[in-house]
Amino acid sequence: MSQRLSILLLTIANLLIPIAILTFATGFFPYKPFIPGRASFGDSNDGGRHASAPFDKVIFMVVDALRSDFVYSNNSGFKFTQSLIRSGAAMPFTAHATSPTITMPRVKAITTGSIPSFLDVILNFAESDTTSSLANQDTWLSQLKDKPEGKLIMYGDDTWLKLFPDTFSRADGTSSFFVSDFTEVDNNVTRHVPLELKQSDWNGMIMHYLGLDHIGHKSGPRSPHMIPKQTEMDGIVKQIYEAIEIENHLQSTLLVLCGDHGMNDAGNHGGSAEGETSPALVFLSPKLQPISKGSECPLIAPQSTFGYYNTVEQSDIAPTLAGLLGFPVPLNNLGVFIPDFLDFWSQDVRIRLMHENARQILDIVRGTFPGLPSDGVASTDCTLSQSDGETLSCLWSTADSSVKGLSQGDSVTALQALTEFAKRAQDIMSSTASNYDIGRLNIGILLAALATVASLATAFTVLLNARSTGLWTSSVTILYGVMMFASSYVEEEHHFWYWASSGWLGWLFFKQRNAEETKGLSRAWSAVPLLAILRVIRIWNQTGQKHAGEPDIAKMFLPAHNFVLWALVLATYLDVIRRLSRRAVPWASRQLSLAASFALGITSLGFKVAFTKVDAPELLEGLQFFVLGPMKEASLVAQARAAFFSIAILLILTSLPVIYQRMSYGGKAGGEI
Amino acid sequence: MTETTTQAKPRKLIPISQSISVLPTDTARIYNYIHPILILSLYYLYFPSLVADPVSTLKNSIAPLAHLQIIYCIVCLPPSKGSSTQSTPSTTPKKVVQFAKPAAKPPATLASRIIPAILSLLLSLSLSAPLLTVILILFGAPLTTHFWHNLLCATHISLLGVLPLFYVHGVDGRIWREISGACLPFDEVWGGVVGVVVGAWLGAVPIPLDWDREWQKWPITIVTGAYLGWFVFRFAGEYLLRGKRIEFD
Numbered sequence: 001m002s003q004r005l006s007i008l009l010l011t012i013a014n015l016l017i018p019i020a021i022l023t024f025a026t027g028f029f030p031y032k033p034f035i036p037g038r039a040s041f042g043d044s045n046d047g048g049r050h051a052s053a054p055f056d057k058v059i060f061m062v063v064d065a066l067r068s069d070f071v072y073s074n075n076s077g078f079k080f081t082q083s084l085i086r087s088g089a090a091m092p093f094t095a096h097a098t099s100p101t102i103t104m105p106r107v108k109a110i111t112t113g114s115i116p117s118f119l120d121v122i123l124n125f126a127e128s129d130t131t132s133s134l135a136n137q138d139t140w141l142s143q144l145k146d147k148p149e150g151k152l153i154m155y156g157d158d159t160w161l162k163l164f165p166d167t168f169s170r171a172d173g174t175s176s177f178f179v180s181d182f183t184e185v186d187n188n189v190t191r192h193v194p195l196e197l198k199q200s201d202w203n204g205m206i207m208h209y210l211g212l213d214h215i216g217h218k219s220g221p222r223s224p225h226m227i228p229k230q231t232e233m234d235g236i237v238k239q240i241y242e243a244i245e246i247e248n249h250l251q252s253t254l255l256v257l258c259g260d261h262g263m264n265d266a267g268n269h270g271g272s273a274e275g276e277t278s279p280a281l282v283f284l285s286p287k288l289q290p291i292s293k294g295s296e297c298p299l300i301a302p303q304s305t306f307g308y309y310n311t312v313e314q315s316d317i318a319p320t321l322a323g324l325l326g327f328p329v330p331l332n333n334l335g336v337f338i339p340d341f342l343d344f345w346s347q348d349v350r351i352r353l354m355h356e357n358a359r360q361i362l363d364i365v366r367g368t369f370p371g372l373p374s375d376g377v378a379s380t381d382c383t384l385s386q387s388d389g390e391t392l393s394c395l396w397s398t399a400d401s402s403v404k405g406l407s408q409g410d411s412v413t414a415l416q417a418l419t420e421f422a423k424r425a426q427d428i429m430s431s432t433a434s435n436y437d438i439g440r441l442n443i444g445i446l447l448a449a450l451a452t453v454a455s456l457a458t459a460f461t462v463l464l465n466a467r468s469t470g471l472w473t474s475s476v477t478i479l480y481g482v483m484m485f486a487s488s489y490v491e492e493e494h495h496f497w498y499w500a501s502s503g504w505l506g507w508l509f510f511k512q513r514n515a516e517e518t519k520g521l522s523r524a525w526s527a528v529p530l531l532a533i534l535r536v537i538r539i540w541n542q543t544g545q546k547h548a549g550e551p552d553i554a555k556m557f558l559p560a561h562n563f564v565l566w567a568l569v570l571a572t573y574l575d576v577i578r579r580l581s582r583r584a585v586p587w588a589s590r591q592l593s594l595a596a597s598f599a600l601g602i603t604s605l606g607f608k609v610a611f612t613k614v615d616a617p618e619l620l621e622g623l624q625f626f627v628l629g630p631m632k633e634a635s636l637v638a639q640a641r642a643a644f645f646s647i648a649i650l651l652i653l654t655s656l657p658v659i660y661q662r663m664s665y666g667g668k669a670g671g672e673i
Numbered sequence: 674m675t676e677t678t679t680q681a682k683p684r685k686l687i688p689i690s691q692s693i694s695v696l697p698t699d700t701a702r703i704y705n706y707i708h709p710i711l712i713l714s715l716y717y718l719y720f721p722s723l724v725a726d727p728v729s730t731l732k733n734s735i736a737p738l739a740h741l742q743i744i745y746c747i748v749c750l751p752p753s754k755g756s757s758t759q760s761t762p763s764t765t766p767k768k769v770v771q772f773a774k775p776a777a778k779p780p781a782t783l784a785s786r787i788i789p790a791i792l793s794l795l796l797s798l799s800l801s802a803p804l805l806t807v808i809l810i811l812f813g814a815p816l817t818t819h820f821w822h823n824l825l826c827a828t829h830i831s832l833l834g835v836l837p838l839f840y841v842h843g844v845d846g847r848i849w850r851e852i853s854g855a856c857l858p859f860d861e862v863w864g865g866v867v868g869v870v871v872g873a874w875l876g877a878v879p880i881p882l883d884w885d886r887e888w889q890k891w892p893i894t895i896v897t898g899a900y901l902g903w904f905v906f907r908f909a910g911e912y913l914l915r916g917k918r919i920e921f922d
Contacts, residue, residue, distance in 0.1 A: 467922055492881035502812045503874055511921035513854030514686060524854075531811040538813055546881060 009454040016451035024444025027437035035363060038138050038146065039328035053326025054287055054344050057253040058144070059205045059240055062110075063233050064103065064157065064176075064213035065269060066259025067221065068094045070230055071280040072308040074298040077230025080238040081257065084284055088294035089241075091340060094307055095281035095314045098430065099272035101261035103159050106314065110260065111139040111163075113318030113333025115430040134163045140318050141167060143327040144204040151201055155189045156208030169202070176210045179217050180615050182225055186211040190236060197240065200249035208260075209233060216267030218616075220549050221275075223267070237284065245286055254324055255284040258317070262306065265549035266542070271491070273545050278306035281317070283341075291343035312338050313426060319357050329360045334429050336361075336422040347411045354418040355403055358396070361425045365392050368429065388428045395421040472507070476500050492544040498534065505531050562619050569608070577601035584654050596653070600646045607639040688851050692860035692916050693751055693841050701749040705861070708745045709904055712833075715741065716900045723896070724888045731825035731896070738832050743790045746840040750862065752789040753843030793839035794832075801835040802828040809895075813877065819891055826892040826899075833903050834869035837862045858918050864910015865903045867919070872902015 071078045072085075072092060084090035097106055098115055105116035111134060134141075141164055145152050151169050154160050158173030172192060174185045186209050196205060212233065215225045237257055244250045259279030263269045269276045295309060302308040315335035322329045323337050324344075337357050342350045366372060369389030382394040399417035463470035483489040483496055505527045512524035542552040558565040580597035581590075588596075612619050614636060634642075695705045715737055723730040746752075805827035810816055814823045841862050842848045857863040876898020880889055888894065 468920065486882065488881055488883040491883070495881040498813060499874075499877055506812070506874075507921075510853075510855040510919075514856045514919075514921050515854075516686065528811070535811055535813065535816070539816070544881070546883060 006458045009458045013451040013454040013458070016447050016454070020444050020447035020451060022444075023440055023447060027440025027444060035138075035331040035367065036136075037331060038142060039331045039360065041328055052345075053324060055252050055254040055285070055324050056149075056326075057203045057205075057250065058321060058325060059253060059255045060207070061237070061240070061255065061257045062107075062156070062206070062208040062260055063257065064208065064210045064260055065216050065263045065267075066212060066233075066257075066280050067262035067275055068259075068278045068280045068302075068306045068308045070212070070221075070226075070259075071257075071282065072297060072299050072302070074300065075227070076298060077227045077232075078234040078237070079231070080234050080241075081282060081284070082297045084241065085282070085297040086294050088289045088292040089286055090282050090284040091288055091292050092295060092297065092309045093281040093283075093338070094278050094309060094311045095258060095317065096311055097261045097277045097279055097314045099270075099277065101269045101271065101276040103157065103260050104163070106260035107159060107163060108134060109314045110258075110317050111141055111330075112137055113140075113315045113330050113335040115315060115334055135165050135167060138330040138332060139164075140321045140325075140327070140330060141204065141206075143322065143330065144325065147203060147327065149203055152204045152206070153196060153202045154206040154208075155192045155196075156206070157210055160206055160208060168206075170196075174208075174210060176214065178615055179214045180617065182211050182214055182218075182229065185209075185214065186229075186232070193236060193239060197243040197247065197250065207236075209236075213263075216263040216269075218267070220267035221263055221265065241284055252287070253285065254287075254321075256317070256321075257282040257284060264545065268548070271545065274304065274306050278308075278311075279314070280308070281312065281314075291341070310338075310340065313430075315426070315430075319360075323353050323357075329357055331360065332364065333360060334364065334426050336419065336426055339419065342415075347415075351403060351411055351414055351418070354415060354422070358399060358418045358422045358425075361422055361429075362396055364429060365389070365396075365425055369393075392421070392425050392428060395424055468507075468511070472504060488546070492546060494543055498538050502531060502534055505534065559619060562621060562623060565619065566623060569605075573601050573605050580650075584650055586654065587657050596650055600643075600650055603639075603646045604643045607636075607643040610634070610636060610639050686851070686854055686856060688856045688858075688918065690842070690848055690851050690857050692858040693862060694860065695749045696751060704745065704748045708741065708749070709907060711741055712738070713900065713904055716897075720897075723893055727890070727893060728821050728825065731822075731829060735825070735828060735832070738829065739794055739836075742832055742836050743794060746790045746793065746837055747783075747786045750837060750841050752786050753839075753841055753845075789840055789843075793836050796839045796844070797831045797836040798828065801839075802831040805831050805835075809873075809892075812874070814895075815891060822892050826896055829896055830869050830873060830899050833899060834866040838866055855921075856918050858916050859910040859914035860916075861907045861911040864914065865907040867910070868902035868904070868906025869899045870902070871906065872898035872900070874898070875902065 070076055071081060076082065081090060085092050097109070100116075108114065108116045141152060144150055145167060152167055154164075154168040154171040154173075156172075156174055158175055161168070161171055161173045172188060174188050176185070178185075189207055189209055193207070196202070212226070212229050215223050215229055219225065237255070240255055244253045244255065258281040261269050262275045262278045264271070264273050264275045299308050303311075313335060315333065316338050317335065318333050319329045319335045320338045320341060322333075324341060337353060342353070345353065369387075369392070372389050372393050382391055382398065395417070399414070399421045402414040402417045463474060466473070479500070480496065483493070489496060509524045509527035512527075513522060516522060516524075536553070540553045542548060542550045542555070577597045577600075580600065581594040583593075584597050585593040609620070695701045715734065719730055719734050723734075802824065806814075806823050809823050809827055814826075838852065842852070851857055852866075855867075857866075859867075873895050876895040879894050880891070882889065888897075
């Protein structure tokens, strides 16, 4: 293949790759039908108005990463909450949280009832960005605030303050920047509770505790800090519940205790493992006792590992609160009213509530499937329908006609039909398939395939000449592509690389032994120390899902032998300094570049130590002499600035003269730095 | 090229080993087919209990496996000349030996075949099994736990692959130098060795999958891969690849 053709093909491939990615991304993160404005009780939307609301205030207590078993299992600190569950004053659920299981998308799901996409992950990390604000969306917060007596207060994770700017009358945000903070971050919430329980001017109080999540990230769900923290949280539940019992202005207050997501065995979250998607959800109030018989608690044998009691969707919280507090269901809600609470009302009000819920979901269904007939054909068997849209249309018609003809039919069937429509719509609308633009995905894949073909054609001759090495490269590339179809190998990708590299090292050993014949130590034997290092890397960090939380060097050995940890850190920095001193400030003397590199290294190491002292003080236990005076005194921000400025200065001093040199020599003198 | 080469510059290893063939008797030819089926049947029979209790099953199946392999060696394979003439083969390091040739004649006495078979068994148990355990750990086997799993897994691999290798090639340094460079020509014995290694390596693939089956636990898939790889490659080595050597470049 000619040189020119190769370059052409490579250029085409490199141009196609970004186009392919962008096309795919627009199909993967499409515009979702979003209904602007606020829901209100209209003429056609009168179900909620006719239902007298049993509650007028809500205390919404989020405990970050409160997995279901933390509340319901035998090994739980929530003793008071468990006694309420037994008595019937608390109704327990497991609220299924969809992936991504991180705070911001979960708060969106809880407040709007919609199902946030993966795009919200990016927005979660760009938290300072206010484009992700929910201030202009219809949420149960805005509905509560719009009530005549509406006033909201918020204490805890400042994610809420960023999502709902100018919504809260009183607020105190906490940040989850320092994960080692187990106590202060929660005390900053708790200190407001007694005062606010005495106040009667608010109708919604949000609390978001972060300490339990910090403990999880730091030392996992089996940490010795876990039970005391749960007991602390249980104490707050008790404090609030007793206030509801005693205080007159709180007598119609609903307390909701829930987690925004769970955690896996390593204490992390974000994925879709059962532990991560199964937070607890408890509704507490003395008013619940008439409609609830109480449940066995602690529950010894849940349906699945984390599936305690009835499992509902996290989005179901929004319509349920709407019904219980008497406001319209938020417009973009895909949640279904939790049927256990229907017992508050008479049969015809139940139907009106569910009818309103279903009609509101129907608006979103119509937005997603614009071509749907306004009145589908009611049928006894909707499973015959061709598409998702038709199925929903059919189910809706069945439900709607059974509600309209209520005088003839019986109300139980109507309720069933409405619930079936709502559940099915929730399933279909929240399934990922309906979120994708398949056409664009296909175009994106096609473009990527073309880019692959173009680059393969370029590399073909090279690969062919490389023989066995080329074979290995191709096999690993192909296997890596195949691997993406096995979800476990996406989660356990590292195992693929460990496996492939150990095989490759073994191959190299034989290859070297095969190629040479020398007396003495063959070069092939270097495969053995390399394999040994690879073996150490394997147990350095347990990542992935399957073995998450199992002992490894980084979490078990190094914290227990922090001297080794710091010796390794020091060795790394010294090595970097040594390498830097060879390259940095090339126009200056050797001593000067060594001094400059050393200064940069010390500044960076100093910042690392100072940050560790704040973020993970246990890693410096017994090594306090390591923390020098200036590190203790200077603020972290100042030290970070010093480190980054040193890097910038050294970079400028090193690269500018080289660039200047190249420009003045017409680009001929390049290559040597 | 002799063992006394002192040149420091690496030179291409020119292999002198040749493929071996089964003994030219009818019994040998027939048993050569029966044996792999017997081994695989043995594995199939043991599989349920291997999943239930890997350690004791691997331990209990050593004796049947060793017997089958020894019988196979005695009935079908030509013993190494180096070890058949001298009962203590390790005393012939420098000697340039005559290697097994295709269609070697069956040795006259039964004892001249039984003794090297026993010696091969002892060597594969005492020498190659511990070495293979270390290699398994280097390739990712659990280090702090599962010691017996690893040792027994290595023993099975050793009995399957390495025992016949000792039997037909003895302990001559030159041949083992070639083995360490994987440059033996393919035959049923070398095919078996390659199959055991490749199979055991491929056997690790299903372990990370989230199917959560009992058979995914260590080292069941490795042992399975070794047996299946041995079965496939010993036939491939006997027919398809016979006489070829693995090309590394």
